[in-house]
Amino acid sequence: MQNHALLSATTLTLLACVACRSASPYDRASMAPEGVDDAFAYLVGKYDTDGDGLVSQAEYTRASGRFGRLDSDGDGFLTPDDFQGLQVPERGSGMGIGMSQRFMGRYFQLEQDATLSLDELWDCITTHYDGKGDTPADGVLTQEEFACTHEGRRGTIRGDDSPMVQKFMDPHDPWAVMAAQVDLDQDADMERDEFAAFFDTYFDGEPFDFGPKDESADATDGDDEDARTAPVGQRAPDFTLTTVDGRTTHTLSTFAGDRPVALIFGSYT
Amino acid sequence: MVYIREAHALDSRAPMGIGDGMPIVEDPVTFQERSGVAQVCMTKLALEPMPALIDDMDDTANLAYGAAPDRLYLIGTDGNVAFKGGPGPGGFDPGELEQAILAELDRRNEAD
Structure with missing residues (x-):
């Protein structure tokens, strides 16, 4: 019995060693393995089956439609050029709109009140940006005009010093983020009509708020879809989910009558 | 913790992980992929003492609670929503x- 047990243990150990050697670091699917901190290197390591140092659409075997988001220059291949600098949030994305709001609030306010209208934004641009440097005052905001004055115009937004805001905001180029949402004709500058389209499209032409929400706001007012989602005082939407180790499931409603449950929703990114 | 769809996957509309020091994660397309990333998250962020559940690939819990990208709730002993935090990241307090x-x-x- 003891010899059989020793043989089984040895066999299992050998099998485990074989499994470890044969497992690619990319077998843990959708995440870069330890030590790989370059996005292009990760993608090449995972998808470049012909070893040419590029990833073609045919080699990219993941969910369809996603290749285009990675292939930022649209040449049909994932190359280092697609990963130069930070990716700018896509036009119309929630992140792009939200970041643009905060950047506009930082740099284009005249009144430091966490609300920005199109008129205030454009008055700030014509007063403090248009015509600065060696550029003409022509009613168009250029990247040169923005760059030569924006640090001096940086306003104060309540909450902008929080680690969460810094995590999202500070690594990104404010001009690039705003231009992705505003510069509709992609002529590398921004005009009043383009800012107006941004306000019209996402805020019905009204001033928008930015920074932390007003704590006195009643979340159940009006037609706010978010207010109708899991509102305070109503039965919590039930769910049955699996633990991270995959061993058990838990149903939220089973905790009722026993103890309060804090739900922390989030992800690694 | 309820682990939901990645907020800033490499191949999402709002990517991170390119030159910004953020984790490089493709948007998981299977439960196993999502669970794998969640395990790394719990370890790297030292969250392991906290029980964690994985949302299904239909994003059931995420949608029911308007949770993306992150959000805090408290469910009372009576089974009702006792506290509903603001949408993250700004409202995550x-x-x-x-x-x-x-x-x-x-x-x-x-x-x-």
């Missing part, structure tokens, strides 16, 4: 959740 927990415990103690 652990201090508010702490106060809500204390209030709920006071309420329960008074009821006993």
Whole structure:
């Protein structure tokens, strides 16, 4: 019995060693393995089956439609050029709109009140940006005009010093983020009509708020879809989910009558 | 913790992980992929003492609670929503959740 047990243990150990050697670091699917901190290197390591140092659409075997988001220059291949600098949030994305709001609030306010209208934004641009440097005052905001004055115009937004805001905001180029949402004709500058389209499209032409929400706001007012989602005082939407180790499931409603449950929703990114 | 769809996957509309020091994660397309990333998250962020559940690939819990990209809730002993935090990241305030927990415990103690 003891010899059989020793043989089984040895066999299992050998099998485990074989499994470890044969497992690619990319077998843990959708995440870069330890030590790989370059996005292009990760993608090449995972998808470049012909070893040419590029990833073609045919080699990219993941969910369809996603290749285009990675292939930022649209040449049909994932190359280092697609990963130069930070990716700018896509036009119309929630992140792009939200970041643009905060950047506009930082740099284009005249009144430091966490609300920005199109008129205030454009008055700030014509007063403090248009015509600065060696550029003409022509009613168009250029990247040169923005760059030569924006640090001096940086306003104060309540909450902008929080680690969460810094995590999202500070690594990104404010001009690039705003231009992705505003510069509709992609002529590398921004005009009043383009800012107006941004306000019209996402805020019905009204001033928008930015920074932390007003704590006195009643979340159940009006037609706010978010207010109708899991509102305070109503039965919590039930769910049955699996633990991270995959061993058990838990149903939220089973905790009722026993103890309060804090739900922390989030992800690694 | 309820682990939901990645907020800033490499191949999402709002990517991170390119030159910004953020984790490089493709948007998981299977439960196993999502679970794998969640395990790394729990370890790297030292969250392992906290029980964690994985949302299904239909994003059931995420949608039911309007949770993306991150959000805090407290469900009371009565099974009702006792606290609903603002949408993240700006509305993600652990201090508010702490106060809500204390209030709920006071309420329960008074009821006993």
